[in-house]
Amino acid sequence: MSRPVIPHPVYRPYSLRTIDKLPQFSALSEDERFSIRVVAQVFPFRLNPYVADQLIDWQRIPDDPIYQLTVPQRGMLRPHNFQRIADLLLRDAPAAEVHSVVSEIRSDLNPNPAGQVELNVPWFGGQRLEGMQHKYRETVLFFPQSGQTCHAYCTFCFRWPQFLTDGEVRFSAADSEQLLWYLAAHPEVTDLLVTGGDPLVMSTAALERYLTPVLEAQNIGIQTIRIGTKSLGYWPYRFLTDKDADELLRLFERIVARGFHLAIMAHFNHTRELETPIVRQAIKRIRATGAEIRSQSPLVRHINDVAGIWREMWNLQVSLGIIPYYLFVERNTGASRYFQVPLAQAWEIYRAAMTSVSGLGRTARGPSMSAAPGKIEIQGVTEIRGEKVFVLRMIQGRNPEWVQRPFFARFDPDAAWLTDLKPAFGEEEFFFSAEMRALATAARRRQ
């Protein structure tokens, strides 16, 4: 593969400590810089020169969607929490004092949504396999240890606790030995989803060390390897000019040549991420390896809560050979108070966007909530026997028997997550509720 002629930037992200060196940052108002400092005490912050120079439109601060996506915003904290931290910083409080307030605020922000730790981490031979999650029968998530950061951090990210150095809620695996045992014992698992963070922050050599045993194993059922990544959106140089970019593409070719379906699960939150010449070249190079690129993103207030953005995003993706896959509902964690969009509105946006793209753009499923029982899709809002309801179904279920069964919740214009919904027609609970309780009790006993 020939290497395109483009500049070779070195990946050197800005953190809270070094952000003053970013020229665009020093041009912000004193007030704006201070609120970034305050909010970044609670949420992880990382910005790289590609995002700063090529994606953010600094003329449109603070409304610019990519600015909202990567730079901490004042509204992400409740006003009284913002004030508490601001006061501490203004009086130069000792680090330990700031830390204790920050920890208290974080623990109120549902750092472990949808029972990920208790319910998804599999057990094998009497041990918890910390670097994995197995929730849906066919798919195992794998969290390689050195892939637990990202090229920049999204302000809305549900994995925010993964990026805090003091978090105990970290998933990560040092190698793939346990993964291989587990897959051998579970031949029903066809999909391995390598995730993080972003596994493509790893060197190609590290990724290869994790994946080679999977490629060579004779006793497992894996057909598809998915790699979840934001690197196309945040650092497309990963596929072009990083020093092991060519090796990465060769690894993709090797995976495909071995007969696996390789799917690059790309997060794109906004059309702008698909517009630079660099990302276009990266997409071409990946597709030339035989890998598929699928796209997914949550619907996030202040960033992409407009049908036109989704229409354009799906159209652009189809024209670039990317398959639209998921539109997620923003999860009920972290700064969701600032980013969440009510389910009714999310469905209106999804529907409006769907009606205005061709069939090839309509492969995006959603709006989907990755909730404790499964991926729950809002199919619509309608009226049945005089009651206004949400029509719902599971795209994925913790119990595969739950999948694709329609169910109903009372309409509530403000509901933004499954936990805000009540069953329709006077029923006590949803059809899966009793079984979910039993699963949770069993999981607690096992801990």
Ligand SMILES: *Cc1c(COP(=O)(O)O)cnc(C)c1O
């Ligand atoms: C979304 C998700 C998957 C993948 O589901 P698909 O419908 O196959 O894309 C697997 N595991 C978990 C925990 C997930 O949230």
Ligand code: SF4
């Ligand atoms: S790239 Fe993905 S995992 Fe990383 S911060 Fe953004 S949403 Fe979170």
